Amino acid sequence: SETKPRGVMLVAPSAQHRAWRFWQDDPADIAFADAVLADVAKRYPVDQSQIYISGFSFGVAMAWRYACARGDRIAGLMTMSGTIKQASTCAHTTNVVALWRKAFRCGKGRLDGALTLAPGVEFAHFTWDNCAGDRSVTLDIHTGGHFIPTGWLGYQLDGLMPKTPG
Numbered sequence: 001s002e003t004k005p006r007g008v009m010l011v012a013p014s015a016q017h018r019a020w021r022f023w024q025d026d027p028a029d030i031a032f033a034d035a036v037l038a039d040v041a042k043r044y045p046v047d048q049s050q051i052y053i054s055g056f057s058f059g060v061a062m063a064w065r066y067a068c069a070r071g072d073r074i075a076g077l078m079t080m081s082g083t084i085k086q087a088s089t090c091a092h093t094t095n096v097v098a099l100w101r102k103a104f105r106c107g108k109g110r111l112d113g114a115l116t117l118a119p120g121v122e123f124a125h126f127t128w129d130n131c132a133g134d135r136s137v138t139l140d141i142h143t144g145g146h147f148i149p150t151g152w153l154g155y156q157l158d159g160l161m162p163k164t165p166g
């Protein structure tokens with residue numbers, strides 16, 4: 001697994017009633033996600049300053065929505081193949097990359113590099129690290145289509161935190 005060597009616990013809840021309702025600005029799913037995180041914190045030692053929200057495809061839209069509602073409670077947002085409506089209200093500055101760059105007053109970004117993850121799957125890494133308050137914004141794009149390439153999650157986690165020894 002890509003999470004265990006990094007000391008990361010991956011929690012993947014299913015939506016209540018089998019469907020996220022993230023298209024609303026204040027869905028009941030926010031309280032559900034709060035309850036899931038509280039339950040995990042009761043059962044395991046969780047560093048509250050190191051909670052990252054993520055998702056894939058339809059689930060990433062819920063991750064965006066949660067970050068908009070609870071951005072003050074999370075360390076970051078890692079999205080894969082999804083977004084929310086660009087006109088959505090977002091109490092915290094975690095709506096889209098362009099809004100992040102504007103909210104954090106970032107200067108011009110740069111392409112940090114490109115590499116091949118697998119045959120036919122290329123990857124580009126863009127960074128804006130000249131933002132106010134020592135913040136940065138990154139955007140990683142792969143050409144592989146609507147899936148998560150092998151090693152992608154590990155690469156993203158390595159950008160957020162170092163591997164845990166042992």
